[in-house]
Amino acid sequence: MITLSRLLLFAALNAILGHSIALDLDDYSKANNQSLLWAPYRSNCYFGLRPRYVNDEPFVLGAMWFNSINAQGLAKVRHFVEQGDKLDKYGWIWYDPRIGGRETIRDSESNLQLNFTFVKSHSGENWAVQVEGDLIDKNKEAAHSIVIYMKQNGKEDSSCYLNQNDIFTKNRNELSFTGFSNELKGYTIKLADENSKFYKDAVPPLSPDCDPSKPTVLSMNIPDDQLWKAKDVFQSLLKDSIQAHVETNPQLSANLIPSALTIRNIHNFPPGNVQYIQQTFEGHFKFNIIFNKKGSKDQIAENSVDHLIVLAEGLVQQKFNKKFGIADNSLYRDFAQETFSNLLGGLSYFHGTHLVDRETAFDNENFDRIELLNSNEEGPLELFSMVPSRAFFPRGFYWDEGFHLLQLLDYDSDLVFEVLHSWFNLIDKDGWIPREVILGDEARSKVPEEFRVQNPNIANPPTLLLAFSEILSRAKTIQEEMLESHLQENYQYEELDSSFQGDKLNNNPELLISYAKEIYPKLLKHYEWFRNSQKGMLEEYMEVPSINSKVHMEEAYRWIGRTFTHCLPSGMDDYPRAIPPDIAELHVDALTWVGVMTRSMKQIASVIDLVEEIKRFATIEENIVENLKTLHWDDDQKLFCDITFNDDANTDEALRKFVCHEGYVSLLPFAVKLIPHTDVERLKHILDSMSNTTTLLSPYGIRSLSKTDEYYDTGEVYWRGPIWLNINYLCLDALEYYFLESPLKKSEGQNEELFLQARTLYKQLRQNIIDNVYKIWKKDGYVYEQYNHKNGKGSGVQHFTGWTALVVNMIGKLPEEL
Ligand SMILES: *[C@@H]1O[C@H](CO)[C@@H](O)[C@H](O)[C@H]1NC(C)=O
Ligand SMILES: *[C@@H]1O[C@H](CO)[C@@H](O)[C@H](O)[C@H]1NC(C)=O
Ligand SMILES: *[C@@H]1O[C@H](CO)[C@@H](O)[C@H](O)[C@H]1NC(C)=O
Numbered sequence: 001m002i003t004l005s006r007l008l009l010f011a012a013l014n015a016i017l018g019h020s021i022a023l024d025l026d027d028y029s030k031a032n033n034q035s036l037l038w039a040p041y042r043s044n045c046y047f048g049l050r051p052r053y054v055n056d057e058p059f060v061l062g063a064m065w066f067n068s069i070n071a072q073g074l075a076k077v078r079h080f081v082e083q084g085d086k087l088d089k090y091g092w093i094w095y096d097p098r099i100g101g102r103e104t105i106r107d108s109e110s111n112l113q114l115n116f117t118f119v120k121s122h123s124g125e126n127w128a129v130q131v132e133g134d135l136i137d138k139n140k141e142a143a144h145s146i147v148i149y150m151k152q153n154g155k156e157d158s159s160c161y162l163n164q165n166d167i168f169t170k171n172r173n174e175l176s177f178t179g180f181s182n183e184l185k186g187y188t189i190k191l192a193d194e195n196s197k198f199y200k201d202a203v204p205p206l207s208p209d210c211d212p213s214k215p216t217v218l219s220m221n222i223p224d225d226q227l228w229k230a231k232d233v234f235q236s237l238l239k240d241s242i243q244a245h246v247e248t249n250p251q252l253s254a255n256l257i258p259s260a261l262t263i264r265n266i267h268n269f270p271p272g273n274v275q276y277i278q279q280t281f282e283g284h285f286k287f288n289i290i291f292n293k294k295g296s297k298d299q300i301a302e303n304s305v306d307h308l309i310v311l312a313e314g315l316v317q318q319k320f321n322k323k324f325g326i327a328d329n330s331l332y333r334d335f336a337q338e339t340f341s342n343l344l345g346g347l348s349y350f351h352g353t354h355l356v357d358r359e360t361a362f363d364n365e366n367f368d369r370i371e372l373l374n375s376n377e378e379g380p381l382e383l384f385s386m387v388p389s390r391a392f393f394p395r396g397f398y399w400d401e402g403f404h405l406l407q408l409l410d411y412d413s414d415l416v417f418e419v420l421h422s423w424f425n426l427i428d429k430d431g432w433i434p435r436e437v438i439l440g441d442e443a444r445s446k447v448p449e450e451f452r453v454q455n456p457n458i459a460n461p462p463t464l465l466l467a468f469s470e471i472l473s474r475a476k477t478i479q480e481e482m483l484e485s486h487l488q489e490n491y492q493y494e495e496l497d498s499s500f501q502g503d504k505l506n507n508n509p510e511l512l513i514s515y516a517k518e519i520y521p522k523l524l525k526h527y528e529w530f531r532n533s534q535k536g537m538l539e540e541y542m543e544v545p546s547i548n549s550k551v552h553m554e555e556a557y558r559w560i561g562r563t564f565t566h567c568l569p570s571g572m573d574d575y576p577r578a579i580p581p582d583i584a585e586l587h588v589d590a591l592t593w594v595g596v597m598t599r600s601m602k603q604i605a606s607v608i609d610l611v612e613e614i615k616r617f618a619t620i621e622e623n624i625v626e627n628l629k630t631l632h633w634d635d636d637q638k639l640f641c642d643i644t645f646n647d648d649a650n651t652d653e654a655l656r657k658f659v660c661h662e663g664y665v666s667l668l669p670f671a672v673k674l675i676p677h678t679d680v681e682r683l684k685h686i687l688d689s690m691s692n693t694t695t696l697l698s699p700y701g702i703r704s705l706s707k708t709d710e711y712y713d714t715g716e717v718y719w720r721g722p723i724w725l726n727i728n729y730l731c732l733d734a735l736e737y738y739f740l741e742s743p744l745k746k747s748e749g750q751n752e753e754l755f756l757q758a759r760t761l762y763k764q765l766r767q768n769i770i771d772n773v774y775k776i777w778k779k780d781g782y783v784y785e786q787y788n789h790k791n792g793k794g795s796g797v798q799h800f801t802g803w804t805a806l807v808v809n810m811i812g813k814l815p816e817e818l
Contacts (some may be wrong), residue, residue, distance in 0.1 A: 025514040028504055032418055034124040035500065038291075039097040040116075041349035043387055044080050044394035044446065046090060047103060047116045049129070052349045052384060057154035057181035059162070061289075062230055063131070064147040067110040068212070068261035068280060073145070074238060076110065079231040080446075081391040083798055085109075089781040091799065092341035093334075096319060097415070098124075098500045100312035101341060111135055111142045119308045121298040128305045132286040143199045143212065143258040144281045147234060148289065150189065151274045152179045153224045162189075162273050164217055173198075173287075175215060177275060186294035191215075191277060192302055196285035205259040206245055212258045212280035218265050221272030228442035234263065234276060241266045315500060323411045324812035332811050335774055339783055340808045342801035343407055346387040347419075350396065352440020353379035355453045362457055367563050367581040372453040383437050384422035388802030389785070394446055396423070396437035399571040402463020403726045403803035409471055410809055412502030416471060417515065423464055427522045428456070431529025435460040435569070458561045459534050461571045461593050465523075466672065469600035472516075472607060475506045482507065516607040523604065527597050534560055534594075540584040540645050541631075544656045550630045552623035557590035565715075570665075572719040575704070576711040578644040578659040585644040588632040589665050595624040595674045625676065628669050634658040638685040639666040662695055662706035664719065664727045671730035673737050683738060684754055690731060691761045700772040700792035701728045701765065713789070721789040722796070726803040728769055732810060735762045766810055773807045783807070 033053070042048025047063040066073040078085055088106040095101025100119035107114065114133040120126065135142050154160035162179040173193040180186050198213045205211040222233060242260050246252055252260065263278050279287070292299040300308065317337075321328070326336050357372040385396040386404040393400075401423060405416045426433050434454035438444055444452055505511050536556040541547045559569040562581060566573050570589055578585045602617035634641045641660035649655045660666070669675055670686045677683075690696055695706040701723035705712050713721045739758035772792045777783055783804045785796030 025511060025518070028414075028508075028511055031504070032414060035098040036415075036418065037124050038120060038127045039347065040101075040103075040118055040345070041347065042442075043346045043348040043390045044442065046078055046081055046105065047129075049118075049127075050349060051184065053382065054181075054183045055351045055380070055382065057152065057158065057160045057183050059150065059152050059179060059181060059184060059187070059291075060227060061129075061148065061150045063116065064149070064231055064234065065107075065110065065112065065114065066145050066147075066261075067112065067142055068145045068258045069141055069143040070257055071261075073110075074235060074261060077147075077231055077235060078107065078110070081394070083391045091338065091801070092345040093338050094313055094316045094320070095341035095344050096316045096412075096500070097344060097347050098412075098502065099315050099319075100309070101316065101345070102309075102313070103345065106136065108136055110144070111137055111140050112144050114146075117309050119300075119305070119312045121296070121300050121308075123296060123298050125293045125296045126291060126298065126300045128288055128290045128300050128308065130286065130288050130305055130309060132284075133281070134284045142282065143261075144285070145212075145258075145261065146279050146281070146285070147263075148191070148277045149230045149234070149274060150177070150277075151222065151224075151227050152181055153227070154181060154273070156221075158182065160273070162275060163271070164219060164275060173215060175217060175277065184293070188292050188294065190290045190292075190302065191287060192290075193279070193285070193287040196279070196281055196287060197283035198285075199258050199280040199282040201256075201259065203256065205262070206249070206252075206256055207264070209264040210241070210245075210259045210262040212262050216262055216264070216278045218263050218269075218276045218278075219271035220265070220269040220274055220276075222274045225441055227274070228445065230274075230276075237263055237266065319411075319500060324808065326812050330811075332770070332774060335777055336808045336811050339777070339801060339805045340407070340411070342799070343386060343404060343805035343808075346390055346394075346404075346801060348385060348387055348394070350383045350385070350437070350439040350443055351380055352443065353377045354381060354434065354437065354439050355444075356434070357453045357455050360455060362561055369563055370455075370561060371450075372455050375453040379439065381426060381437075381439055382422070383426065383439055384419055385437070386419070386802065389797045389800045391799060392446075392797040393802070395439075395443045397802075398423070398433055398435050398437070399460045399463055400726075400802050402461075402465070402467045403729070403806065405464070405467035406470060406729070407803070407806050407809055409467065409474070410812065413471060413474070413506050414502040414504050416467065417505055420464060420468060420471075421519070424519055424522055424526075427526045430456060431525035431527070432456040432533075433526060455561075457533055458569050459530055459559065460569055461589070462526075462530060462597050465597045465600040469596065469603055472512075472600070472603040475509075475512055478506045479509050513608055516604050520604055520608060520610075523601065527601055530597060531557075531594060534558060534590055536586045536590070537584045538586070541643075541656055543652045545652055547630060547656060550626065552627055555591065555594070555620070555624045555627045556586050556631060557594055558585055558587045559590050572664060572704070574716050575663065575665055575719040576659075576661045576709070577642060578657075582644045585642060585659070586631060587642050587665075588628070588640045589668045591624060591628060591632065592668045592672060592674060595621060595628070595669075596672050598624060599674075625674055628674065629682075631656075633682070634660055637662075639689065640669050641666060661709050661711065662689060663709065664702075664704050664724070667696075667702075667727070667731060670738075671727060671734050673734050675738075677738065680751060680754065687754065687758055687761065690765075691757060697761075697765070698723065698789055698792075699768055700787050700789070701725070701769045702731055703789045707789075718786075718796075722786040723769075723772075723789055723792075724786050724803075725769070725773070725806050728765070729803070729806040729810065732762060732766055735765075770807060770810055773804070 037051050040049050045062050049061040050058050064077050064079045066077045088108050090105045092101050092103045102117040105114040113136050117130040119128050152160050152162035160181045165176045175191040177189040200213045241264055245260055288305045290300050326333055355375040356378050357375045359374040360372050383396050387394050388400045408416050534557045536558040538556040559567050561569050567577050598617050598621045605613040632640045637660045639660050641658040644657050646657040695708055696702050703721055704719045705721050711720050739755050776794045782799045784794030785800040788795050
């Protein structure tokens, strides 16, 4: 086992580097807490901000806009990201949550182009948002209303507040506020325009408090848990105001519209902790919102925002270039940075209760649709996570998140740990993590009611452990390289204060050990939960001679909660499975995922040197690898397949029926690298399957289901043909692992042909995917949930910058020898 040598390695490393640079977990966590405190973590909003891990009294901000040149504008207030808004484009063009970023928006229907640029001071305590906009069509008149709302959350009797300061400064277009929260302490907020062109009517406004030629502020109270309805509140206040205008002035003329669409305190609300600020512009506009913590040493001065933005953009570009190594003149440079920035732009912080049904058990006889009617509210919980799509899936998805982390791993591994940590914190007393994490009303509002409730019998592919396993392997390599380069006396430790690089954990073996120790007991619980809850029934197959003679009894699994038509827990909802469903069926992907978890547990145990545990996991892993062959390999079709019990068999051997559907499920053991290097024969069959254009290989990537399968392109056509980037990424990664970096390569001359085939496939597949995703992005401005298997067009959810952003890692990562 590697343990002893690793320990020696750590000891040597520490001796050499000394304690001066050793970070402990507390310092490390503090540094992360600081640089990740503020960011646009309300990713479900076009622009929405809140602090991380400040739950009782957070400050919350959101932005909305509409064109108030005519009455229809009111119905088109933009707030939450909606595909139905049909914006030409929205999203981050450069972004890093530790540093800052710029989101650009192009909204033809509102005749508006709009940028939000977010930056922070070095300490991370202070931030500024610059909002800049202009007309798209300068020949068309416009009155762009930009509405910023801010709230200091907190119970009514607590000491928190957010007040507008009375003292008007010399410049009337400058507003200032003072706030306090017990968690954030005192702060000030300034909102200042820079030569913006406010809307000026030829006619006087309807009333002095509805004058669009200057900023309007309305202060009121909204309960914390209702703030997500800020847009509804705003719209209904405007409607009430218009109603009142019409009553006093029945001949309300159309050219008074921008004035009529200006918010006023029609109900005489007393001032409260919510501030709505509406500004209406007729041309180019630019204003800054600056948040400074009282007493902070690096407060942001009003005139330094532009400079800070230049610095931030430079830093983000530098970090991106360093981590991905995509040349500045590469065709894909902007595409890659934008797509990756949008993955990070989905980084969100959630806090609230969720709905869990712990009573409903599953009907294993009928496989009917599952209804979870016994839900209880549990929590509150918190989650720091990316989201698959800000418009459509703005919440945590267990199966997606591992892929998000695999992407992020190339960029900021400390951030990967932060996110993993948060997910692992969700592991409950039974070891369960929900498949979808929907915390609070704001997140819930985006989920159809039937999908809100989670159930602890349901699993999902444990991709988080796939990511964790990858990070541990990489950290090991990096540390070995560090030691080596140090021994060669050219080792340079990166300055600790390069706090934005996000690779402290990798460079700090002690830290990794502490982290692994902290997380191990919970992970173990999760692992056991998965193995127990998804256990398959192997006893039925004991009369099958080829199974009986070799099988390891403990390792057989099935997804609980599949129905006649769907297997949602597997992540590949409509991928064909046994028909009819059977209580005794065994799923090859379920077993494979347990293999991934086991390997990962083994690696963690080895980091913290749990000798007995390492042995135990190694044995389980071996058993799983063998059972994949014994139970699931169909030697006729040369594929890994689900199996089911055949009551009508003539022979004992035939009691096991293979349910073979060539596609992502049959490739999975290969894709997650569970096939031994030495199993050349199976590797060859899988390679043939992936390279075959009649079945799986398309000009746009590997199809989810073989073209020759009877279910190909039928039903919902979700996982029955379309190209998905997550599995394609795993396949490329596995090709690299088996054939480009493999130790087999040198020793086994007779496999020359196999390696040639693999390298050809690797190059072609990689290029096909990049070309197609890039082409569609160029045309539509977005990346998609999946790509059509017949024409490569984007399909499913638009602007799906979750795992589809893996294309960036494909671009960035080209092994030298190719
Ligand atoms: C960082 O924040 C987390 C979450 O609030 C907290 O548990 C942890 O103690 C903080 N770390 C430090 C060193 O303050
Ligand atoms: C928004 O940002 C982009 C990219 O930095 C820039 O080209 C564009 O001019 C900006 N638009 C406005 C209205 O500021
Ligand atoms: C590709 O798959 C088809 C259908 O299974 C099969 O007939 C053909 O022989 C395969 N081609 C190669 C080159 O293996």
